[in-house]
Amino acid sequence: MNDKNSLPPSKAFGELDQMWFRLRSIMHGRNPGGEWPLRLQFVESYMLLIPIAGQGSITVDGKYCELKAGCVFVCLPGQLIEASMEDTAEQSVYTLRFDVYSQHSISEEQQPTRPAELHLPFPLSGNIAIQSTITYSKLCELISGYMGSPAPLQRLLAQSRFYELLHSLLSSAGQMQPTDTDTAMERAKLYIEQHYREELSISLLAAEAGTSVRHFIRLFKQTYGLSAIEYLTEYRIRQARSLMLPQTNYELKDIAAYVGYKDVPYFRRKFKQITGVAPATFMRNAKLKIAVCHGSLTGALLTLNIIPCAAPADHPWAEYYRRKYETDAVLPLAREDTLWIEQLTLLRPDYILGLETSVSRWMLPQLQAIAPTFLVSPLQTDWRSQLHFIGECVGRAPEAAAWLNNYERKAKSIRVKLGQGPAMGKLLLVRISAQSITVLSTRSLAEVFYDDLHFIPASVVDRKLSNQTITPEELWSSDADKLLFIVDEDAASQAVWSKFRDRASLLPPDPAWFSRIGHLPPYPWTEYNSFTQELALDSALTLWRNRT
Template identity: 85%
Template structure:
């Protein structure tokens, strides 16, 4: 590739005739002299962030990027994002959400296997340099005026004007080549190229050429950045795409799936599939047809890591909708709040397994559930998340997949440890949750396990990891020897007020010579969940926290 941040070569634009676009919404964020935030959220559609004035930052799946006038930031469906603009001077940002869909293909064409995961991707991602901010501002203003009308013709005009904006963006992406060549950008470019061309024959020399560096340098940088070689990443990505074609709503032959993801040799594909997932393709497809109920919402995260789409899950759990968006399936039955109605739902569904949490099901419910299907309860009080993952894997016949996932997690943690440094180089860390006026030290489970145990951060001296409910006063917290502080901040007014006081106090401290922040925060959801999915989210966010944001 000849530019950065996931911009494909010109040839990739040839797929545009297979796509159509629909603008969902456009909003304008403007807050002169104050901070403008885009709250932490999973995206269910594509999103364009177009800064017209001001600068800020966005965190995408744990990675930090700058937002600034002169660039458009393109986000993908399913990403976990959070963005803000700095509280200096004028701010103006347009946010456009849109769908990019492929033209339907005929089922008799195996080389065009239809999958919601494998629609022709929008050919841009990340920061895209643009020629004129004024041009994009005019595009957005015209779209806003038309889309807000009740006249159907004006709404049609808004869609047409959105196509004009996309034409400008794609044209700029083809013509402009940002000069920045930092390691993160080079490696992200190479990784994105792999994801867009995984069906082709890719070599290290080709990928190094796309990155614009020597083969030897590319091999070292890719392994250093992602914890595995480029060819290993290509293999894992191909197998991930293959898994999406083996789900219950699909009905493809193994040879067609293998060919689609880039393997002409089916036996070789079988070996690689088992190497990555821990099970043979036939076993995976057989297991995928099992109907598994997540009786409690917090189990959804563990099932995600085992590639399980539950046939039923609580309707009130916020991950249920994300789960549906991730897999684009309507097969997840929303379970009612009332236990009696749930029993009726499950009896009609006739699942293969029911998974629940041990302290949360009454004794009178247990026989009713067991009469419907084999029922297993996960202990949330006496076991850690790794043990819970192993237990669920054993219960539903996914033990090899659980082991494979854990091996990948440990490898990723090792890579991030190497990038962070060791011991005193990272400084002492204090994790705490602000709930109203209470400040509780997070010393066990969740965040603490990732940062202290998996990444080897040193706890601040005030942290007693033997205590599960240690509290601190604000003065005790600020007088501690913590070099870095990470807060979980509840969303009520009292908690936000305490957090605001901490931020004000931080601003009075001498700036870090390297420009690093001392304090950071996360909202309570989903970071307070305790399962394999959340642990990996925390791990993926570690490198972005406290980084130089100047």
């Protein structure tokens, strides 16, 4: 007899019987209190957000999505997220953090055995529609009660109920079919990411997307700016790079086999084609110790796949590296100049990077005595030039060039998609800081929208000014069709933002009006580097979508 609730046949769920799951924690957020809203953070484990009542929003790697009852949102390890629920009496949301493991190991003779690489990917991500919010509410109540019990058997029962919840979630996802082109292509892309180590064909991916081969080839290239096979190659090389970091010690043939290449010479050619350097050169460069004296430079290192050996302790990037690369090798530098110079003297890095504006004349000779020191000009060069400069300084110029080529290709693809819909209209980007409203134009993420994506600046924008401020009335009367706010977290900034939202709420209910307003936190969006610019680029298609 077939269980009507069993998973439908799906290649996306083909490895479920090889996985096991461990619930780390469950938290119930009500208004007010709890851990809500979720502050900007890098997700350390898998996470389920289950709104029971109310609605809100979540930003994942710069992309906006809704949180609402009737859907479960799945977050993946390493994602940069921030979430909040609307301030209503009905707010109720569960947050469950869990791990996913495989039940069998990889062949030790042929493939790396780093624990993180043994974990199979959870087959879902993003918003998943569910059939019954009440069912999930009851399950979460039971799990929460059992998890808090001092009795081991009760805690084991919590894990059992969690499996029941996952079964329901996967069943709901398995019954859903793509309803539009974006969903179908995203499904195919996710399949590539989950099965990149296998032999994949265009016909298989087209079937996964539910389209003909010819239609799939055209749509995938149109959606992502590169073919499915090109995306598979880039994804494989990205995984290979993560196995070439200093704390790993794998042979090239094992790395090639692990990411899906049986022919090592062919893997070498593809690796150099994607990264700009040969694997041996990349592995040699990865062992160099690079210290950064200013946190803003770390975003550029991130795009070059560099883990700094030392970084400012008070900058969030240090925590990002620890979680993403599972390393404690990043030395947190003290705030006091004399102390962190002593730290670097003991560490003896191969290179030191700093900002011209943050390294004094007396400090520079001391740094140069420790290691070759390069200072980036934060005011006279744009982010592309800074990335080029940093790449040349630390022997990563080919990688920097390859990354920028990929960025330009992605920007071109997104421009095409933006041009296919309704007219983009005029755009205004502002930052609210205390009582000041500053127009973002140059040396900010505004360059992505105006220069790379060809949005038209609102009439109030003067791109010749670097620190243009406007009044609330000028903001309100702007001819912008889309607005993007970056709002500081202090009380004064939030008060200005609240007044604008309150005034907007008095307007007649016009979906076009509400869809034109975007909102981002100050970090990391106020940083000016390659990492943040790519985040802005990736968010362009979804930033104003479905905003209410």
